[in-house]
Amino acid sequence: MKLFDGGRAPNPRRVRVFLAEKGIKVPLVPVDMGAMEHKKEAVATRNPLQRLPVLELDDGTILTESVAICRYFEELHPEPALFGTGALGKAVVEMWQRRIEFNLFGAVAYAFRHIHPAMKEWEVPQVPEWGEANKPKALEFLRIFDTELAGREFAAGDAYSIADITGMIAIDFMKPARIALPEDCANVQRWYKSLSSRPSATA
């Protein structure tokens, strides 16, 4: 088994943090995304969408999409449960994972990819107006999320989950996207600080 990894990019990091929380070690194949290596043969023959990460199993089976790769490891190594437990618990993790993905992670990614000059070759065409439109969307969600976090420690309840991983990485991604985390979002600040202090955060 080997994981084609994209270094500092947010999606590859989601899988690395997930594996660190599970205590699973998978051999990494570094791919230099800055040199557009993910568009070249090693990745493109494995993933026609030319994106990272890509997991290759020993029999050659390919899995792509960060969350699909994480789900594979969750099924093989259920403890600690990072996709929730029980019908309702699993659904609540899925709900928060998706709320955070679409309204924060996605919005921040659009702001970065459609505005940052370094993304010109990556996002064709760049639509700066769309990038700008996403900044208030991210902030609006953060304020809703802040109210929710007032009553609990983690995104989906009392246990750390994949929704927290997606959230922490989205907040980290706000820096290059030039969106400031509002100071009045005290619960998000506390939550983010706590997640960032876990050993897995450096993965």
Place this chain on the structure above:
Amino acid sequence: MKLFDGGRAPNPRRVRVFLAEKGIKVPLVPVDMGAMEHKKEAVATRNPLQRLPVLELDDGTILTESVAICRYFEELHPEPALFGTGALGKAVVEMWQRRIEFNLFGAVAYAFRHIHPAMKEWEVPQVPEWGEANKPKALEFLRIFDTELAGREFAAGDAYSIADITGMIAIDFMKPARIALPEDCANVQRWYKSLSSRPSATA
């Protein structure tokens, strides 16, 4: 238990098709999205993101996000499995679900919401350039997907899954988004026709 439903909108329909495939009946509370009822009290007090569908359990617990609602029912009623079976099977369904969501369903939704005049009040600001940029993205994915479907009956393999539901509804959504399904995508055409002839498609 009751499901606040949004009629013809794509996301509420995903849950209704899923329930029809499972043979589960849930009382529906119709919400008139055309009259922006999803922004009013009944929905807004249950989902701060003001989106549909919303599932309310008998004890008042709220679940939102179509796929999270589907996952709840999958856990309660595992047969027929619509999220895959076994570690690899579940991961492959997740992979195709996400590939179709981001590259087809999402692209078609952006083309519709950022270009169609009826969406002016819904998508603020409308960025027509972003809507247009998504049309070739949807087509590019359809051609990759067509190659994949050459060797199998369903999106994620030999069994019908939630990825097929997302795909069928995305293709239906291409009509109001004014994107034509390419005639040379024969495998997608065959797959779409087969899905659309299932009794669940009318849900």
